[in-house]
Amino acid sequence: MTKKIHGFCLQKKERIYPNSGVSVTNNTAVVPIEIPQLKEGEILAKTLYTGICGSDTSAAIGKANFDWVERPRIIGHEFSAEVLELGPGDHGDVKVGDIFTPLAMLGCQKEACPACSVSKWNLCAEKEIIGFHRNGGFGQRVVLESDRVVHLLDGLSPVQGALVEPLSIITNALYTKCNIKPGQDVVVTGCGIIGLMSAEVARAAGARVAVTGIAQDRNIRLKKAKDRGFITLEVSPENTLRQQLKAGVFDANGVAFGQQAKVDLLIECSGVADVLTEAIGVVRPEGDICVIATYGQDVAINATHLTRTSLNIKGSMGSCRTDYLVAMKLMLTGVFPAEHYTDQYNFNELTQAFEDSITAKNMKAVVKMN
Numbered sequence: 322m323t324k325k326i327h328g329f330c331l332q333k334k335e336r337i338y339p340n341s342g343v344s345v346t347n348n349t350a351v352v353p354i355e356i357p358q359l360k361e362g363e364i365l366a367k368t369l370y371t372g373i374c375g376s377d378t379s380a381a382i383g384k385a386n387f388d389w390v391e392r393p394r395i396i397g398h399e400f401s402a403e404v405l406e407l408g409p410g411d412h413g414d415v416k417v418g419d420i421f422t423p424l425a426m427l428g429c430q431k432e433a434c435p436a437c438s439v440s441k442w443n444l445c446a447e448k449e450i451i452g453f454h455r456n457g458g459f460g461q462r463v464v465l466e467s468d469r470v471v472h473l474l475d476g477l478s479p480v481q482g483a484l485v486e487p488l489s490i491i492t493n494a495l496y497t498k499c500n501i502k503p504g505q506d507v508v509v510t511g512c513g514i515i516g517l518m519s520a521e522v523a524r525a526a527g528a529r530v531a532v533t534g535i536a537q538d539r540n541i542r543l544k545k546a547k548d549r550g551f552i553t554l555e556v557s558p559e560n561t562l563r564q565q566l567k568a569g570v571f572d573a574n575g576v577a578f579g580q581q582a583k584v585d586l587l588i589e590c591s592g593v594a595d596v597l598t599e600a601i602g603v604v605r606p607e608g609d610i611c612v613i614a615t616y617g618q619d620v621a622i623n624a625t626h627l628t629r630t631s632l633n634i635k636g637s638m639g640s641c642r643t644d645y646l647v648a649m650k651l652m653l654t655g656v657f658p659a660e661h662y663t664d665q666y667n668f669n670e671l672t673q674a675f676e677d678s679i680t681a682k683n684m685k686a687v688v689k690m691n
């Protein structure tokens with residue numbers, strides 16, 4: 322191979338505060354990478370498009386919940402790629418030239434594992450996340466286990482391929498964990514891509530959806546939510562979600578949203594501890610709270626209120642192969658309109674793509690890798 326290949330590498334974990342003027346390059350660098358020898362069951366692939374996840378930016382700015390990631394590490398777990406070479410061993414139906422997206426989480430696949438024995442690698446205690454436990458999709462080449470390969474359905478573009486993993490997390494959370502129903506009033510807290518994907522998927526299921534954001538989100542992410550026809554609520558410590566529901570929230574037809582200031586389901590995508598603390602006060606008795614975010618600290622919950630309202634708080638971690646298939650079909654049929662949510666960058670703009678994501682200037686940064 323004559324061309325030098327590069328990757329976006331986590332190096333340090335100093336805490337960087339968004340909009341503080343400190344560059345993400347204090348913790349990261351685009352570096353030349355070497356292709357390791359392929360081991361049994363591994364393949365070499367050329368990355369096509371790689372998306373920046375909230376977990377990637379969190380790790381890049383040194384948030385405590387990603388301290389565990391070893392540095393140096395080429396990150397990236399949301400990508401499409403083309404198979405270049407098969408290593409030793411059996412690769413099933415994976416062939417050179419195949420276009421795929423990888424399962425972000427690879428389980429131990431031991432028979433005795435309670436998660437892997439039911440094909441839920443996302444819940445395996447020993448799962449390995451590509452881009453965190455091993456080098457990932459922000460390298461121009463990537464070596465991975467062929468067990469991770471999910472072939473893209475015909476008709477899906479490589480750009481859409483980079484969105485399959487995040488969308489699969491939402492389909493798992495909403496359709497499998499929360500059993501969302503038509504006619505429900507749903508609040509999505511947080512208007513990053515996971516929040517807005519949740520809003521789209523909830524609406525597709527027949528729910529009425531309101532999305533919250535903060536002042537920083539007003540011109541880009543909340544505006545996008547509004548353009549897409551969702552109710553939008555800009556919240557602050559002085560004007561909380563709970564206060565706004567109490568004061569009355571209305572949909573585009575002027576019909577009241579929620580009942581007595583309570584909704585049926587709240588989907589927590591902000592990762593802000595106080596938001597989850599507040600959430601149990603805005604969901605109706607026997608309603609659901611679905612937690613998709615992770616937190617840099619413990620979250621205080623009024624457990625007595627939880628008991629007295631018979632609320633269900635459900636965590637939802639990652640996704641598995643079946644969720645990937647659902648996500649791909651949602652994009653193929655246009656139920657999830659990926660084109661409204663992708664901001665494309667070239668490889669030489671990779672650091673800028675991270676900066677823009679950290680400062681909430683885009684929706685989903687997707688980087689053309691080669």
Ligand SMILES: [Zn+2]
Binds near residue numbers: 374399
């Ligand atoms: Zn992710």
Ligand SMILES: [Zn+2]
Binds near residue numbers: 428435437438445447
């Ligand atoms: Zn396992």
